[in-house]
Amino acid sequence: MPGLHTENLTKHFGDLVAVDDVSLSVEAGELLCLLGPSGCGKSTTLRMLAGLESPTDGDVYINDEQVTGQPPYRRNSSMVFQEWALFPHKSVLENVAFGLKMQGLDKAKRHEKAREMLEVMEMSEFENSSPPDLSGGQQQRVALARSLATESPVLLLDEPLSNLDKRLKEQMQIELKEIHSQFQRTTIHVTHDQDEAFTIGDKIGIMNEGRLVQVGPPREVYNNPKNKFIEEFLGETNLVEGSVTQVVSDGVVADIDMQESIRIPLQDHNLATGDTIHVSIRPEIIAFNAATAEVDSVRADGSHSFSVTGTVENLLYRGSAVRYYIDVGDISLFVEQTVRGSSVDEGSNVELQWKATDLVCFDQTGEKIQVES
Structure with missing residues (x-):
């Protein structure tokens, strides 16, 4: 009891x-x-x-x-x-x-x-x-x-x-x-x-x-x-607001101001074209590397993996970690690395990668939408 x-x-x-x-x-x-x-x-x-x-x-x-x-x-x-x-x-x-x-x-x-x-x-x-x-x-x-x-x-x-x-x-x-x-x-x-x-x-x-x-x-x-x-409230995250540009069989295509739209696999959603979608890109899901070449748009493969190049605008030392603020299109994302693993400076181009299945999404009322795993 x-x-x-x-x-x-x-x-x-x-x-x-x-x-x-x-x-x-x-x-x-x-x-x-x-x-x-x-x-x-x-x-x-x-x-x-x-x-x-x-x-x-x-x-x-x-x-x-x-x-x-x-x-x-x-x-x-x-x-x-x-x-x-x-x-x-x-x-x-x-x-x-x-x-x-x-x-x-x-x-x-x-x-x-x-x-x-x-x-x-x-x-x-x-x-x-x-x-x-x-x-x-x-x-x-x-x-x-x-x-x-x-x-x-x-x-x-x-x-x-x-x-x-x-x-x-x-x-x-x-x-x-x-x-x-x-x-x-x-x-x-x-x-x-x-x-x-x-x-x-x-x-x-x-x-x-x-x-x-x-x-x-x-x-x-x-x-x-x-x-x-x-x-x-539970943790620092990259929370961006976007607009649904297309509803597809396994989810939606959304514009979140990163030069090109991204495709997000969703379960049991009621989104329609033009609806607002909130996308949380948690820093721990982002792979972060120095860019080998400039990329002007988001690249996506068949497994909903994305790669985008941005520019390090600021960095902040937080004890044993370094937080990088990176301009990607019209939005800014942050990622963190250990001080020992840090290898890039302000002004550097970097490549960010993540899987759409690792995103956390919310509809225009703020309620969670289940992302397809």
Whole structure:
């Protein structure tokens, strides 16, 4: 049975619909990352799950018990806040033991349990320290230890890594995944960071404008985005807009401003001549080589493989990778190579190759069209 689920969860703030008819299900022991841009409703959803906000409509269930009207302390859930919400005047040990005190455990038992959690978090040596004396990563571990100590079956995390620097954030992502694997709590982790969601989540739920747009395992969501918003939000891509110039037996021919039209094999589409089509050319599907000769148009063979020559207009060093911005006809595409593999400079002609079957396409409403594999 689900560890947590909601039915038609809705929240209005005056005329603003912050959360709109969200129904989700998280299996016992599963970690779901709620992902979306700022203001999409993900933190408001989490606060309704925790009992910190009352829904305008809909219900919350934990272990099949309806808890919609119950206060936070009766919901058998625990929450870690973005700012960690540690008590600065209490020691680390007292912070971790606080939830156990609220549960009525005597001092000896709650301190024993708190010390066990600090050992798990490798924070035993700091039990007498004050939170303000700790680093951001250490404070985050204390907040997690406090939530885990209560043994609540549901753990709610509201962007707990957002205040950490890049390196520490990446380290804590791995640690969070390991902690979840060890304790197997039903967990909802709110984040706006795509890399974080893909690293941590068993499943990802993507929200936009208050609605839950798509839920699934990370690979499924990335490989099969439901609409154009998800494709744009989940990762950087070359998203170009074109026009259907011809409908053919196995798909369409589209003009995407690359000197010549390209043929795209599609399944079960309703496109007609003149319709808009959005084409995502992900950088990882593009083969990138220095051009041996200038080519003025796109070349296509019978297997829907394309080759086009463009000019490197800009390049940007991104750590171990180099991103090349390449003018191809009237559009610009970007590709990346490792610094060691980099061999071309600005102004160079380069040849780009990809297969049409690797493209991701969307109709004029933004809904995905299945490309023939």
